[in-house]
Amino acid sequence: MISDITLGQFMPGKSFIHKLDPRMKIILMTAVIIFVFLVKNLPSLGAMAGFVALAMLLSRIPIRMYFKGLKAIWFLVFFTAALNVLYIKGEHVVFQYKMLTVYEEALWQSGFIAIRLVMIVIISSMLTYTTSPTDLTAAIERLLAPLKLIRVPVHELAMMMTIALRFIPTLLEETEKIMNAQKARGADLESGGVIKRAKALIPILIPLFISSFRRAFELATAMDCRCYTGGKGRTRLNVLKYRFRDFFAFLFIAGLCAGILYLNTLAPSLVR
Amino acid sequence: MEQAIIIGHSSPEVGAEVQISVQDVYFEYESMDETPPKEVLHGITLDIRRGEFVALLGHNGSGKSTIAKHMNAILLPSGGKVYVDGMDTTDEALLTDIRRTVGMVFQNPDNQLVATIVEEDVAFGPENLGVPSAEMRQLVDDALKAVGMYEYRRHAPHKLSGGQKQRVAIAGIIAMRPECIVFDEPTAMLDPRGRQEVMDAIDNLVNKLGITVVLITHYMDEAARADRVIIINDGKLLMEGRPKEVFSHIDMLREHHLDVPQATELAQYLRSQGYDIPDDVLTPEECARAILKAADRK
Structure with a gap:
């Protein structure tokens, strides 16, 4: 898997x-x-x-x-x-x-x-x-x-990295589900030349993108509910x-x- | 306009302090194109009292999730007012106070967890609130213990089951020490076992931690555990009362495409067949006892 x-x-x-x-x-x-x-x-x-x-x-x-x-x-x-x-x-x-x-x-x-x-x-x-x-x-x-002084959004970058790490396994799992769903409907992902195979990926990427946006939206709401307002005034569990x-x-x-x-x-x- | 039916006492603790007050709320979603905006809530008024366990029921599209999102200012009413502990949700200066008073747990546990380690995710809320690191450990540990996930504190969320993930999400809210938690169909994506785990965790919140709980669900068996049931239909209040009283109106619920708990349904059927069974049966245990009694009398 x-x-x-x-x-x-x-x-x-x-x-x-x-x-x-x-x-x-x-x-x-x-x-x-x-x-x-x-x-x-x-x-x-x-x-x-x-x-x-x-x-x-x-x-x-x-x-x-x-x-x-x-x-x-x-x-x-x-x-x-x-x-x-x-x-x-x-x-x-x-x-x-x-x-x-x-x-x-x-x-x-x-x-x-x-x-x-x-x-x-x-x-x-x-x-x-x-x-x-x-x-x-x-x-x-x-x-x-220190780069914050020259307005590099350091906290935001770190947050993005954390969220990316958190969602890589989730999205992989989802990709696999979508691939199986498309295969079940007769999608052929394994044969043909490079171009044909790349084309076969489109019906996998589109649902994946749509669901990622939905996830992003829901995650943003959940983060709002947990009072996330950016890096200012944040403390940390593990110092x-x-x-x-x-x-x-x-x-x-x-x-x-x-x-x-x-x-x-x-x-x-x-x-x- | 059809008047909501209030059955019996509206709550076991009439007179208890009101925590969330929804006053004549209207809400419409703005549309992207030329079509007129779609009104979802048509003047809803309801109160949630401190320490209460309220279930909010309604079929798909009834507006029950929309009303829930008004309770911590995720959505703001187009008309009417929502007050949380007396704070107006439209006042932006009070936003953080409102959200730390009323926490929210959503349907999909995957889309609520932020961090790659369970305990760091639970700490996310307190971190945002600026809780000192020295106190944070205790908050996180207590929250994880309250939902029975303490042993998993160093695990990665994606390796957990749905029910476990949802309990971590609940711990993440508990760690912010809210007075009320709104659950927006928390068990809809879970298997029966995960559902049981989450419902047990919710019972624990109400009974041991004294947190006010608003549970939005379409599982009638879950609603049967509540102190009070509110039924929303087409953006309006349809019925309100104790579970026993509300679920005894089977015909009316059916008319609005809602179920009743299975035990209630069975009891009703047996009664219609001439058996002597009370009409306020909610749980399988009550139902079994009533049937035994009826069988004894025969």
Whole structure:
């Protein structure tokens, strides 16, 4: 059934990384991703890879879940690496065949880029694996709060995100019902070319749209009844609070970043 | 104009303080095109008293939902007035006060739940009212316990059954500590089990929390539980009184395409067949007892 899909990719757990404040998690993951790009030589790459491996262990998410996340970008990693190997020019020729010349520098550089991409995907999937969509939305609302000063409707955006998350499963269920209803009346959704199949979707999309508007209208009335008047003066049931572990994680990542900058100076840079 | 029939006492607690007062209300829906606006309510007057359980009945299109939506200023009357605890619903400055006094639960539980976690949804109302976070936890927990959904507080709403979702929706209203809750056909989309769960939750509100309840329904068996039944027909008040009294007018209800509770119907049929059965039977239990008694006498 299509409604069986999990919301986002959150995997509930009680690990150190699960328990971190979602705001801190977003900030630290962003910092780490930036520093992944600053990694320039083998010692700093080693330090970063060591950190990523440690974080993967700490998150207690099965390793195969990370590989699942990587599957989607495998081709991209391979393709960029191959292109880099063929196009980057250097001084030390490793291999030559007719028009094809491969330089040592190109190998290093494409290797670095591939490893960086893999690390970025692992770190960002770690964020979504260990943080519930609700926490993520709340954290984004809090982190973006300063933007209210320049009139960005931060609360409204967060509310839209919450409602979207809430209604995705409901609408999926409804889509399935409509599809079955149309099939029961002889609609053919599975055969024919792209255009024919796209046309077959129209009798599914139209009822879905109409019912979504009806839902939106009813939801708005229900929200009115519950005294919703926008973000002003609202309080929250679950208040986000920084704890000792958040400061510990912050210091650790700060140390990691400083360490990478230092290690970068120790050996010659392998990427341009 | 046909006069509404008031049967017996209009309420068990005559003289109790009036909570919602609907005074000679007219309402018409504005039309999108050139056709004249459609008038749905033609001068309705009724009072809801504090602590009362009132059932509002009527067939489809009778205007019963429209009148309910007037009770917390979702709709405003085209003519006449509605007062909630003395507050005029057309006064926009009082809107929040009116809506925190009279809460509303709708037919489709899916379209009332806002958040992705049960307890966060229940907290939505209090959050809007600016209740301090420290007090919120207690409000939410109490509300969830009142409808028996406390164990599900960390669940996702879409994984719950219809009856459970509707109970969460009710908890979301209770958490705002309203004095009155209007239910607009809360069981229409539920299976029999969900219906039972929701009706039990409503009984609990009336009896344990002392909340005034207005229940709009077309299930006569649900209406039979109320203190008072009001029947709306074509935007006008048709009948009003205790359930026993109202449902004893079977012929008149039939004439207006309304049912009576099944137990009442059976009792009426047996009586017409010459059995000695009283005419104010409402519940299956009462009916069974009356039949046993009649059988004993034979």
